[in-house]
Amino acid sequence: MASNEIFQPLYFRHLTVKNRVFRSSVTGRWDNYDGSGNQARVNWENKFAKGGVGAIISSYVPISLEGRITPNVVMIDCDERIPFWQTIAEAVHRYECKYILQLSHAGRQRDIEGIENTETIRSQIKPRPAPSTTKTEDQVNGLPSYEMPISQIKKIIQDFAKAAGRAKAAGLDGVELHSSHGYLINQFLSSAINERNDDYGGSLKNRYRFLKEIVQAIRQEVGEQFHLQAKISIREFNNIIPPWQPSGNTIEDAIQICQWLEEDGVDALHISRGSTFPHPLLPSGPFPYRMLRYTYDTMTSSGGKNSFRNVIFFRYPWLWPLFELIWGRLPRKVSRRYKQPIQGLKIQDQWLDEYFKEHISTEEFQQLLNKHQGTILQDAKTIKDNVNIPIITTGGFQQASYINQAIADGYTDGVSMARTLVANNDLVHHFEKGKDIAPRPCTYCNECLGAYLELPLGCYTLDRFYQRSIKNLSRSESKKADREAEVARTREVMSVFDPPPKPYVPPM
Ligand SMILES: Cc1cc2nc3c(=O)[nH]c(=O)nc-3n(C[C@H](O)[C@H](O)[C@H](O)COP(=O)(O)O)c2cc1C
Numbered sequence: 001m002a003s004n005e006i007f008q009p010l011y012f013r014h015l016t017v018k019n020r021v022f023r024s025s026v027t028g029r030w031d032n033y034d035g036s037g038n039q040a041r042v043n044w045e046n047k048f049a050k051g052g053v054g055a056i057i058s059s060y061v062p063i064s065l066e067g068r069i070t071p072n073v074v075m076i077d078c079d080e081r082i083p084f085w086q087t088i089a090e091a092v093h094r095y096e097c098k099y100i101l102q103l104s105h106a107g108r109q110r111d112i113e114g115i116e117n118t119e120t121i122r123s124q125i126k127p128r129p130a131p132s133t134t135k136t137e138d139q140v141n142g143l144p145s146y147e148m149p150i151s152q153i154k155k156i157i158q159d160f161a162k163a164a165g166r167a168k169a170a171g172l173d174g175v176e177l178h179s180s181h182g183y184l185i186n187q188f189l190s191s192a193i194n195e196r197n198d199d200y201g202g203s204l205k206n207r208y209r210f211l212k213e214i215v216q217a218i219r220q221e222v223g224e225q226f227h228l229q230a231k232i233s234i235r236e237f238n239n240i241i242p243p244w245q246p247s248g249n250t251i252e253d254a255i256q257i258c259q260w261l262e263e264d265g266v267d268a269l270h271i272s273r274g275s276t277f278p279h280p281l282l283p284s285g286p287f288p289y290r291m292l293r294y295t296y297d298t299m300t301s302s303g304g305k306n307s308f309r310n311v312i313f314f315r316y317p318w319l320w321p322l323f324e325l326i327w328g329r330l331p332r333k334v335s336r337r338y339k340q341p342i343q344g345l346k347i348q349d350q351w352l353d354e355y356f357k358e359h360i361s362t363e364e365f366q367q368l369l370n371k372h373q374g375t376i377l378q379d380a381k382t383i384k385d386n387v388n389i390p391i392i393t394t395g396g397f398q399q400a401s402y403i404n405q406a407i408a409d410g411y412t413d414g415v416s417m418a419r420t421l422v423a424n425n426d427l428v429h430h431f432e433k434g435k436d437i438a439p440r441p442c443t444y445c446n447e448c449l450g451a452y453l454e455l456p457l458g459c460y461t462l463d464r465f466y467q468r469s470i471k472n473l474s475r476s477e478s479k480k481a482d483r484e485a486e487v488a489r490t491r492e493v494m495s496v497f498d499p500p501p502k503p504y505v506p507p508m
């Protein structure tokens with residue numbers, strides 16, 4: 001087994017990261033409604049910097065109000081936001097952790113538009129259609145969109161550039177373009193979504209034009225020395241609901257896009273997949289029905305064509321198998337074709353926490369790892385073999401031996417982790433101590449994903465929070481053990497509010 005690759009610095013053109021672990025973007029809705037940040041965001045990012053990751057990639061940060069996915073996320077749409085981002089830079093840099101801000105525009109793929117993105121028609125509050133490359137609604141929620149005019153395209157390109165300039169002014173270490181997962185840039189790139197008949201639609205070259213012009217405008221704004229990377233869905237698998245839709249960009253399209261990005265001055269690529277978010281293949285794992293049954297109702301007021309249908313599907317467990325038939329189709333198909341290119345060490349019984357194993361046995365956990373770790377690795381290597389800039393790959397990583405092997409065998413230069421670090425913020429410190437895996441690892445259950453709409457982001461699976469053995473317990477003791485686990489989980493989730501923001505009395 002290869003060793004110690006994780007702790008080698010990663011050298012980009014103008015940025016050095018101390019190790020190969022990046023915290024991938026994970027959106028939590030704990031900022032202020034008006035798009036200003038607060039102490040909870042500082043606390044959240046601090047957890048991962050303290051936990052040893054080499055760099056943090058922020059959650060998606062809207063470059064404009066119209067491009068916001070949900071309210072209560074911090075934005076970078078005006079200069080007044082710069083001091084907040086300076087605070088974040090200051091907090092994480094104390095741990096020699098770098099901070100890369102993810103610039104994003106939702107396009108048609110909003111979740112909750114918020115009052116600023118509504119219009120009142122005959123006394124009814126309705127979502128204002130979102131700018132996109134199509135007037136066809138997104139597949140999951142079905143929120144309205146329109147094909148925007150060229151003048152608006154040019155304006156959005158400038159919004160991206162100005163936002164990058166603000167990130168630089170705040171002392172952050174770089175920016176990432178959110179050009180994956182079905183958001184606006186991906187709506188341009190995608191052969192399945194883009195319906196334009198002009199210079200920005202049709203051929204791959206035309207579909208790439210929007211991203212190219214964003215990269216050029218950013219370079220003009222921030223110069224050549226500021227780190228710029230792009231997150232790309234290297235296979236789109238767009239054929240979800242209904243399954244007879246076109247499947248979208250192929251790996252060949254992605255190779256070409258990545259080569260153009262390199263030519264145009266992008267410093268690194270972040271490899272992902274899927275033409276929407278969430279997607280049956282990203283984050284991999286089960287659809288979080290139980291959590292969405294509790295949280296998804298918040299979407300009904302957002303006016304998506306499919307929101308009410310989805311509420312009904314998630315509300316009644318007897319309908320879940322029907323939804324699963326559609327949602328689970330791609331994972332079933334892909335898992336039949338996909339073979340893990342490499343293996344980590346076999347999980348040893350003594351590596352896992354004894355209470356955790358009462359809920360998920362060592363064998364069951366090994367199967368979860370085999371299924372969900374490194375899901376995009378094989379395709380990432382195809383990209384890596386076709387470009388000369390470093391790549392970072394996302395998708396289920398949480399085992400040191402596996403990550404070391406992936407880097408040593410040239411599949412990727414670094415890995416990004418989202419859920420696996422949400423479960424164990426200090427995973428890198430476990431690796432430093434020679435552990436191959438955290439004792440209570442992430443189970444890929446996706447409850448955190450389901451929670452994000454309504455609850456503070458954190459790990460929600462109870463299996464990871466038991467404080468004592470549940471073997472041979474009476475009914476009432478067993479209930480007590482469950483309750484203790486719930487309390488431990490809530491304490492962990494709510495720790496993001498500690499320390500709390502300082503109250504402030506405005507001047508008279
Ligand atoms: C709750 C949640 C929120 C996410 N938010 C973002 C986001 O804002 N931007 C993004 O590019 N990816 C986002 N992702 C995707 C992750 O960054 C990551 O690519 C994906 O979850 C696979 O990594 P993992 O298996 O380590 O979770 C999110 C994932 C989760 C679970």
Ligand code: SF4
Pocket residue numbers: 419420422423441442443444445446447448449458459460461464
């Ligand atoms: S809820 Fe916890 S265990 Fe489940 S996927 Fe999220 S972080 Fe992992």
